[in-house]
Amino acid sequence: MKNTDAINKKDIIHLLEEIAIYLELKGENPFKISAYRKAAQALETDTRALSEIDDWSSIKGIGKGTQGVITEYLTNGESETLTLLKQEVPEGLIPLLDIQGLGGKKLAKLYQELKIENIADLQAACETHKVADLKGFGKKSEEKILAGLLNLNAQPERLPFDAVRGVRQNIETALGSMDGVKRFSIAGSMRRMRETVKDLDFIIATEQPEVVKEQLLELAGVKEVIASGDTKVSVVIEDKYDVSVDFRMVENKAFATTLHHFTGSKDHNVMMRQLAKARGEKISEYGVENVETGEVVTFDSEKAFFQHFDLHEIPPEVREAKGEIETYKKTHPLVTLEDIKGDLHMHTTWSDGAQSIEEMARFASDKGYEYIAITDHSKFLRVANGLNEIRLREQREEIERVRKRFPELTILAGVEMDILPDGTLDFDDDFLQELDYVIGAIHSSFSQTEAEIMTRLFNAMENPYVKHIAHPTGRLIGKRDGYKVNMEQLIQKAKETHTILELNANPKRFDLNSEWINVCQEQGVKITINTDAHSKETLEFMKEGVGVARRGWLTKESIVNTWSLEELQAYWKKKQE
DNA sequence: GCCGTTTTCGGCCCGACTGTTTTCAGTCG
Structure with missing residues (x-):
């Protein structure tokens, strides 16, 4: 229980996100889960202090249910919703969500069918091949889970910005003189200037993906090739840490929309897509589609992409679904x-x-x-x-x-x-x-x-x-x-x-x-x-x-x-x- | 669970990839 005077906005956001995680592990309706996440997001975006908010459900994304959770927490310092969930779902499952390829639904199944409640249980079940026998799983899933368990504590999940700066520079230098590369850009959280990053993303415009691919696989320091398809090359580069690097190769005309897509953030993309949908359009990395006619338009630059939606260019650094779409209906010139x-x-x-x-x-x-x-x-x-x-x-x-x-x-x-x-x-x-x-x-x-x-x-x-x-x-x-x-x-x-x-x-x-x-x-x-x-x-x-x-x-x-x-x-x- | 110039039900962002399946669910970014 928490002292109710000490509750701040971050605590409430955290509560809602925690409930979402537990619901995910329960295998709940995905839309219910995302409703809790949206409520957390809505609070994050609202600039008011806690004391200035009285009518919670007037905030878009917060309705009767989440308002109830919030007011109960503010009054009692705890949430019955969360307490009940914690009784139903073992806490030991939460770190398992970090394993590649394991999400809420699969974990829920492992828990329900095999009584797996923590890392040790999962390891034992894989080693005795109980996982492979489960419907929806197989031999490869089991191998991937075992490998994931090994990596779980091998290195921090997110690397400090500074720790990957050198790798980024080396790659940019190499791309600059690579055959077949028309233009390229860093994307992802590194481009958004987050202070830690999970991996590096690069978008490459090329008409000769096979030529570029060959050269990417030859980059200095490549320790492992994760994927090597026609549009995506994914490698691990060995440096101070092992750094995952994804390259997306697209035709030049799709460069701007692909860059926008993989710059994210995910939440920003969701909001842009909602905006598009309301206008009868559909955004994907390949362009903007008119749903009625099926016609797809592409753009020379991100600026033109945003203009299409009557927005000023939203700088990558603020694409976090924190009110940027509303703000950039007018202009907001950031320092350069x-x-x-x-x-x-x-x-x-x-x-x-x-x-x-x-x-x-x-x-x-x-x-x-x-x-x-x-x-x-x-x-x-x-x-x-x-x-x-x-x-x-x-x-x-x-x-x-x-x-x-x-x-x-x-x-x-x-x-x-x-x-x-x-x-x-x-x-x-x-x-x-x-x-x-x-x-x-x-x-x-x-x-x-x-x-x-x-x-x-x-x-x-x-x-x-x-x-x-x-x-x-x-x-x-x-x-x-x-x-x-x-x-x-x-x-x-x-x-x-x-x-x-x-x-x-x-x-x-x-x-x-x-x-x-x-x-x-x-x-x-x-x-x-x-x-x-x-x-x-x-x-x-x-x-x-x-x-x-x-x-x-x-x-x-x-x-x-x-x-x-x-x-x-x-x-x-x-x-x- | 939330929402409504499509308003109280029926939808909720999009596509690639993987591994599991015989047509698709789950995960990921």
Whole structure:
């Protein structure tokens, strides 16, 4: 039972999804299952807070039944529907849904006919060939289930974005010079900038699929070929992890609709198809069919595809069935890489970076930036060769020399200052006012309580010289969760103190994530997208950072490093007021 | 279970693929 005061919207969404999973295992009517999922989706899409919703069934997708479940949960802190389901369906079946080829119906059958309730039962039943004898199953099913059981814990189900970045780049390079390839694109969740991905999807336009197929099977690192048909090649590429890669080969005229189809998300596609259906049309990867005449139209680009439905082009990053179809009836221009005018967080050889100040300045200038901030670590961070007051003053002299060589670029002399475990800052105010740009950051004592962490962050934000908080949660995707930040409090404090929050563009971090920056934008809290570059190459993370910002629906007005230096300086003044 | 310029029943997104079947159900993206 849950304390009813502590129930939030996510809890309700989770409850509805959990009920759907149990119904699936019961082999219930698929439409009933999807009704629960749709209700969860409807809540996800509704932007109101829990307290602002009183008439649940006025939300499209929530009716009498799901409203009952929700209000009961809000009143009692538990749901009888779920409790009963849990009595009927063993909990041990749930992880078995992750086995390839096993869905709710087959599992329901295994449970009912063979009394299989968990991994061990299933393994035993396969080994004694009871599964193969079951109607609807066979020898191959049994082998696949056994193989699936082995893979169940072999590697994480979803890989961090950063872990597959290299594989993606290698494939794109190879496709770029491949015979018979007219055009190609990444698709799937990688294109939508999700921070973890299950596999990589590529769409290839070609009139010679057999020629392309041969070359795909020869790609470097191919460890296993899963499927190799006329339209689909599916391989496993060996890297740090084993990465599944799907290639879809289509005629050029179907490229746009296929790309849209395999970019997803699944929920977005469902909504697009519903829209089409209401107009007497049918969307598939091969085009849009007029149901009455059977005529199929294709498109040169996704933009044209969306225009066909009287929509502006919906960027891949927001195709999550979270209101994008409604929003893009009008336009909603998201930030682009071209909007970025500078990078306010980077390191040099003075602390733990790989490049000199001059080199970083040259790369930034080549990118057309108007300003950068040199922000090496502060003295507390010994492991990173952090700078004390004396070395920071020396560094400023060096920066002044470099400035003369790059008159087109404003180079701010800054620091990424540690917020110490006791909540004090690494420098006193007298020294901080000498600097052009001060970032506050936590790099130590990650395991403190939420109260201790918040005290540290608040101290930094209340300081008039701290312009922004770097990587606010300290997480490393797939590796560590970060420290205990109360995000609502952090955002509220940022609003009060005019402190900017960072979207750290390093793909290992993406910190803040797309969901929280979206909340920031709604609250009027400003974001800065920075690479935290430690080398020339990592300055390029700006592209990924902008992708995450787009996933959070950010427009350039919310992102301070799309502003001119004058606008930025005007905003900084608000802190001192 | 939800919904209705097709409104209280009958439909609910689409197609490929697989393995099981003799025409299709289940799973997946």
